[in-house]
Amino acid sequence: MPDIMDSLSDVKGIEGNRAAFAYECVAEVKKNPKNYSSYVKKMPAQIKSNGLGQTLGFMFSKKKTGSKPDNEYDHLLRQLRQYLIFCELLPREINNSEKFLESIVKMEAFDYRYATTEVLSLLNWLRRFAEGLLGGD
Numbered sequence: 001m002p003d004i005m006d007s008l009s010d011v012k013g014i015e016g017n018r019a020a021f022a023y024e025c026v027a028e029v030k031k032n033p034k035n036y037s038s039y040v041k042k043m044p045a046q047i048k049s050n051g052l053g054q055t056l057g058f059m060f061s062k063k064k065t066g067s068k069p070d071n072e073y074d075h076l077l078r079q080l081r082q083y084l085i086f087c088e089l090l091p092r093e094i095n096n097s098e099k100f101l102e103s104i105v106k107m108e109a110f111d112y113r114y115a116t117t118e119v120l121s122l123l124n125w126l127r128r129f130a131e132g133l134l135g136g137d
Helices: 004-029 036-050 052-062 072-086 097-105 109-134
Strands: none
Touching: 004 072, 004 109, 036 052, 036 072, 036 109, 052 072, 052 097, 052 109, 072 097, 072 109
C-alpha cells in the first residue's frame, strides 16, 4: 500500500509544474499584455457553459491569420496547446491551432473531460499570475 506522503508529494509536483508553466506563460505576454488578463478570467466560465471544444473554436475564430501570434487569443491557444502536450494529452506533432482543435473534438470522452479539467486548472494559475504580474487590463 502506498504511503500517503508519497501521493501528496505527487500532487504537489503536479500543481507545482502547472504553476511554473502558468508563470512562464504570463511572463511571456508581459511585454504586450493587451486584454490577456480579462480573457483568462472569462475563459473558465465560457468552458463551463459551452464546453472546451466550443470555447477553443470561438478563440480560433478570433485569432488573426499569419505565422506569428498577433493577439491574446493566439497566445492563449498556443499556450493551452503547449500545456496539453506537456501533460501528454496531445502528441508533440500537434503544431498549429487547426490540428489542436481537431484533436480536441476527436478525443474520447474520458480524455476530453481530463483535458477540460487540466485546462481549467491551468487557467486558475494563469488568472492568479496575470493579476499579479500584469495588473488590470
